[in-house]
Amino acid sequence: MTAVETLPEIIVERKGSLGRIRLNRPKAMNSLTRAMVHLIAPALDAFEKDAAIAAVLLTGEGERGLCAGGDIRALYEGERTPNGTGAKFWRDEYRVNARIARFSKPYLAVMDGITMGGGIGLSAHGAHRIVTERSRIAMPEVGIGFVPDVGGTWLLAHAPGEIGTYLALTGETIGAADAIYAGLADLQIPLGNIPALIEALAQLTPGTGNEAIRALLGKHAIRPEPARLAEHRALIDQCFAGSSVETILQALDADGSSFAMKARDIIASKSPTSLKLTFRLVRLAREASGLEECLEREFAAAVAVAQGHDFYEGVRAAIIDKDRNPRWSPPSLAEVDDRDIEAWIQPVTDRVFP
Template sequence: MHDKVDQREVIVERQGSAGIIRLNRPRALNSLTLDMVRSIDAALSEFAADADVATVVVMGEGERGFCAGGDIRALHESGRAGTSLAEDFWRHEFHLNHRIAFYPKPYVALMDGITMGGGVGLSAHGRHRVVTERTRFAMPETGIGYFPDVGATWLLPHALGEVGIWIGLTGLEVGAADVIHAGLADVQVASFQLPELVDTLAGLSRGASSRDVDVVLKNLSTDPGKGPLRLNSSLIERTFRFGTVGEIIAALKAEVSDFASETLRAIELRSPTSLALTLRLLHEGKQSRSLGQCLRREFSACLGILDSPDFYEGIRAAVIDKDRKPKWMPATIEAVEPAEIERFLRPAEPPLALV
């Protein structure tokens, strides 16, 4: 371990044939700043060009989380002050998400502990996604007047069945078994074996392929069992297949089960505007041809969010005042005007540039 505390927010190093990227804001659950996004992008460029690097491993420092998402307080302040930080952050972050999806070398994300929002963008687009018994995975954005971004409108609609719609609307946490069930991670490895996993990857030859990485992961993997989403998959299919949030709520009310009741309770606490926007974006994502198309649509919606009262109210209630009592406008899903949702889908100018 390090003799003194490393102050860098992203630590980039080589270990054998592995390029290691460590998010280093453990007290902030490794939530992402614009500088961190730029540092990760630069490291990926460096490792892609280095013939001695066979694999890239991305991980979080501290025991609690891989990455809890973007620095939403900074985005809130930027929107309030009218500065360009929020837009700059989203442009760079979405470019990075797209890059990860098409990275030329085996990319291994260790989704240990809290993996939410922007942390999902850094991991779930990767080729090799490792969860542990400590993984707490969520896209909790509807609870802060926002929507699942970082390419989630591509990932979630392509998850197994309607599980991705459940994840996107409820914002609730799921564990390792259900992340794998949804197709958003590949294997579970016990958290105490992660150092061994990194050492083994570092020992691979320079020409190691994704197939070689798969063998390493399989050898260290454990059976996560069945999680609540898998156990309730038929209920989720029945209730989340509809085109509007109102129909989903009505279907949940018709079910008699604790799982349906908990799901309904979660949805009824979320921003109605966010719920309607999220469902629309997820359905658009299902019809889309590429991740890039979804990221561009999300970016347009992000700029619309900066003019949305629920975004500021949601972050106030969750992060600033912490009273957990947001007052949404409008307060019910029935009062959300379709034209209000269309506003978020107006193409951004200039559009998001993706290479």
């Protein structure tokens, strides 16, 4: 009987003065597990302490994407308690997200292909966020009864105008140009230029700063196409400035354009509970002191959602039974109790950042 080789889910290596972290679950679109998080954290520590390392680069193996998000099947099948599988994973994951944001050396990520959810958390908090012609970026959590997490509410709250609110409530997937426009990425580099970029990064002198790296990236970058979101910016800013999800839907109805009607219908298909919770989190993130405050609130919300119905129903419909027909409970925005929403965003006792 032939032995089956088990490959590492994270490849950590040094190439010249470049520290590399390669997500290595290509058949699962590099979906993130807790074990992977536990390998990324010490890799960051080692690269930061190593005087010979000038910068760190995150990439994903395979051709499908950097990372499709957290391994939601594992969460679905795991222990559903306040300190169960989900809580343990999210606490560790969010600490790594914050670690990336405050990393003392230049941190680069190639957001090639599908980069969603947890993939955003590993890339969009870095100093240099690179998209390619294949990039498909999203925070689609409201479609599975969850909320934008991994610091997503912080990122979306600081997108131009109401672009972040639009992306949070629709969960829409965007390409390279829109990702840059929304502030989730910095520049576009053709996929064919990435190998030469990696070679150049490996030749960096330790101590090279972010300005020099930006100049290097600029030599490989191209001008992105016009952002589609920019074409609809006035409508988005007007309709998504409302004080509630309900008022946003009313504004979209009143606008009546094809873009507005499409957005309204997309939002109406999402979990009502997730929509209200997401809206509250994004609005609060605008006034937050920083990323860690948002992560703390997201953690409280995630733990609360993991005790409810819609997350498991959303995952069931999306990846277990794949019927694409989730039955949300409660089924309407009017039936969601706002008192529950406020309770679910209160920091939990066992905080992410003690």
